[in-house]
Amino acid sequence: MFDASAATLAQGADALCPLGARDCARPRYNYSQCRRNDLLDFYVPGLPATNRNARAKLPVQIHAANARSSDGEQYQLSGHVHLARGDHLLQAPNVDYTRSTTAYSAYGGVTYQDQSLLLSAQSISGTTTPERADARQVRYQLLQARGNGRARSAQILNSVHSRYQDATYSTCDPQSRLWDFQGHQFDINRATGIGIAHDVSMRFMGVPFLWLPWMRFPVNGQRLSGFLAPSFGGSGNSGMYLRVPYYLNLAPNYDATLEPAFYSLRGPMLGGQFRYLLDASKGELNFNYMPHDNLYGGKRWMLQYQDSTALTPDWSFNTNINRVSDNTYFEDFGNSLTLAATSLLGSSAYINGGGSWWNAALGVDTYQLTDPTLPQDVQPYNRLPRGVLDLDIPLSGPLIFGLRSTAVAFRKPGAPEGDRLDLYPYLEAPLQGAAWFLRPRLGFRYTRYWLQGNNGDPSRALPIAQLDSGLIFDRSVNLFGHSYTQTLEPRAYYLYVPYRNQNNLPIFDTQPLTFDWWSLFSSNQYTGADRQVNANNLTLALSTRLIDSSGIQRFSAGIGQIRYFTPQRVQLPGYPVLNQAGSAYVGMVSVGLSRNWSLDLTQQYDPNLHRTTVSSVGIQRRLNGDGVLNLAYRYRRGLFDQYDVSALWPVSPSWSLVGRWDYSVANHKTLEAFGGVEWDSCCVSVRGVLRRYVTNYQGNETNAIMLEVVFNGIGGLGSRTGNFLSHAILGYQ
Known part of the structure; x- marks a missing residue:
């Protein structure tokens, strides 16, 4: 029943992770409260x-x-x-x-x-x-x-x-x-x-x-075969559960774990993991198998496999396979809002190569829809196969010849299928000095389809011209008793793409890009190659930064907008032509003047609609050492409107409170809420959490109880509450 890894004698917790970091390293065992052995x-x-x-x-x-x-x-x-x-x-x-x-x-x-x-x-x-x-x-x-x-x-x-x-x-x-x-x-x-x-x-x-x-x-850091810490807990979807993993230290470069489990409402399940590290490859296999689910009425399973193998110094093989038995698997067995609401699983296998001026890939991508509330036609096309070749060849002086090219065979049962070749050769001459840059590029995009049935073989050809330029001014300033270097960085980006009627081209993998700061300087507002925007646009942006004496950026802010000189005529089916003078204003602010707090703000205001279309605010505050408080608000018009508060609040050296509240204003519904306590001593840690969370896009909810007791140096009993908290609370450590 004991963990395969053991503690070291090192005292004290690791250093605080950077503000805003999603995953913070948490010591496997924390001996900071231990006294010196006599x-x-x-x-x-x-x-x-x-x-x-x-x-x-x-x-x-x-x-x-x-x-x-x-x-x-x-x-x-x-x-x-x-x-x-x-x-x-x-x-x-x-x-x-x-x-x-x-x-x-x-x-x-x-x-x-x-x-x-x-x-x-x-x-x-x-x-x-x-x-x-x-x-x-x-x-x-x-x-x-510490034994x-x-x-x-x-x-x-x-x-x-x-x-x-x-x-x-x-x-x-x-x-x-x-x-x-x-x-x-x-x-x-x-x-x-x-x-x-x-x-x-x-x-x-x-x-x-x-x-x-x-x-x-275990008495030191060596891996050790044997039973690991059992985990147990409960949820409204599956009842109480118990997992008893057994670790197999098979060799120095590979190991395995078998994890028999039992769910009171569903029945027995066998899970496992196999990991290997060879001279030229490394990989990991994870699986769960339930021969008969008493509630579902059939077998359930999940498979995840990742591998990376070096074939030659320039070529490698990489695969990532993810499959489940049915589209309600994550809803029934996922223990978090993110996992339970997984709607799409992607799998891929590629041969990748690269050198100083080229990159290439050949492989396949497949997808599985895992949300029962979504219609089957929203599942993406499988790419069987897909090839990529990118070139960046230096020519004379600053001149560079580049190529972005893809060839894809799109396959999807019950939908129009076909093949697509997309070629984008270009010439660019990036120039820059200490306080300026100028990046002109002239390219030509050619896209050709071979469609199955009597749909013909349409194509599209058009030139693309872009000019990206900017200035960088700086000065020394003194704020709050500290010296900084302040920059002022105006930037102008011009894009010209003539209009081509693309209504006869199919839609295989193209969607509008999420409009943000980086969209201001993009040559296309769509993913994929099925649509290329027409453009006669000029982006104007201004940003500033504060950099301290150690080179760390403490403050940044920027604002920008695209000015349209012609209507945006290239749209996806069902969307009208846009004839606007300019895009939404995009603004951003990031502040981190101390190690204890940070602020990130993004705002988009559409002058055509006279209203805010995007708003997000994130504040993080360190509390009493490794504690943290997160306040966030996220809004995107027509999609979501949410408040999110989470915290790890130390109330004493031994006791801490943990909690989160994620609320959707649009749906008038709490998406996830939990609260709990942590108690740490020299050699024992106890974490208990009560949770209520949404399990699918229909808004169904369930409750869960999570309890974990960790005996420092040998492992613990209960559910893996610490792993859950590290993903649920930004900056949890």
Whole structure:
């Protein structure tokens, strides 16, 4: 039932992640609240690091305040006696030593240390050659992990292997053991990182709750086969569940995990993972299989496979396969709003190549619709196959010849099918100086279709001319007692594309791009190649930045608009021709003047409609170290209008509150809400969360309870609440 990875002895939490980061590294085990082990009081730093073979060739060095011997063979040593050999050091007030056999007997309060072990005992006897010792009334501390404990007796069998009788083991403070193992015998191999316990019980606050006749557990960072921490929880869709994973450390470069599970309302499920890392490839396979779902009335399964293989220095093979048994799988088994609302799964397999002036790819893309509320005709076309060739060839001086080209075969049952070739060769001459840039480009786009049936083979050909230019002014300013470099950056982008009637071209993979700051400088407002806008446009934009003395950008702001000199006649079917003087104004502000708070603001105002079309505000505030508060508002006219508040709020060194509220104004509905607590001590962490969230686009809701107890150094029990919180709360650490 224990985790395949173990803790290190390092104290304290990792440094705070950058403000605004989505995923923050959270220590697997946090020992920041642990006190210093008293055994470290006799630790002697700076001993030479020697391996076992080298140590055997070194002489034993003996120091004592007093030494007596009647025959030069038997010695009685007293007064701060030290027996040292390489990284081994034994200290005692009294030692009897035999010169010929290297046997010794130390008593009166003895301490021993090597590279990975500290030990104190009432008495120790043994030999320096071979390295063996027997100790009585023992306290021990592993230096490469926080593991420590007591034992009636202990044996040091060699430099890495020790045995403890009637012993305890824990990663807690010795003075405050919230949990520990108590066993008849512990065998600890510090080289392999494995501890083996016999007749062992696990206790929490002194109360036994688990007994095993034999058990293996980790004592350092080595991977270890065995049962991992079970997870359990509950939801309204599937009832209570229990998962019991078993980890298989098959080889240094590949491993596997099998995870039997049981859902009270649905039945048993088998999950698993296989990972590999070879000289030329790496990959991961994940699967879940339920032979019969009592509620669904049939089998359920999920498959995910990723692989990246280097074929030659310039070529590789990459695949990403994602499939589920049915379109309600994520609704029934997803444990988050994002996963439950997954509507489309993509799979791909590609051969990719690249060099200093070229990139190429050949492969396939397929899609699976996983939202039962959406009609089948919204599923994208499969691309069977798709080829890409991009060139950027330097010519004379600043002149560059470029090519963007794709060839795709679009296939979709029950829909018009065909093939498409899209070629876009161009010449550009980027010029720039310290305070300016000028990027002229002249290209020609040719697109040809071969349609199945009697739909003909339409084509489109047109030139594309663009000129991107800008200036960069800077000055030194002093704000709030700090020195900054402020920039002022005007930018002008001109685009000319003549009109071509494209109503006879099919729509295979083209949709309008989301209009944002980068759309101001784009040569097309559509994805795919089925539509190319006509344009006689000029984008005018102005931005400014504040950069501190270390080169970090602390503030940025910008505003821009496209001015149209001709109507936008190229539209998707059902959309009218637009005859507007200009696009919406796009503005953005990003502020991060300190490590404790940041602000990101995006605003779009349409002068044609005289109203705001897009608005988003995000504020993040650090609280008491690793706490965080997020306030967000997101609005896009006709699509969504949402408030989102989330927080990790430390109320004491041990207690924190967690929560989130995601509310849709348009639907007058809470999309997700949860609240819970975290409690951390030196060696135990407890997280509990109550959740209510939407499971599909129809707005159906369910409840869930998540509880996780983590025993630092060996793993935990319950649902993986920490993983859920790291994705649900921006900046959770």
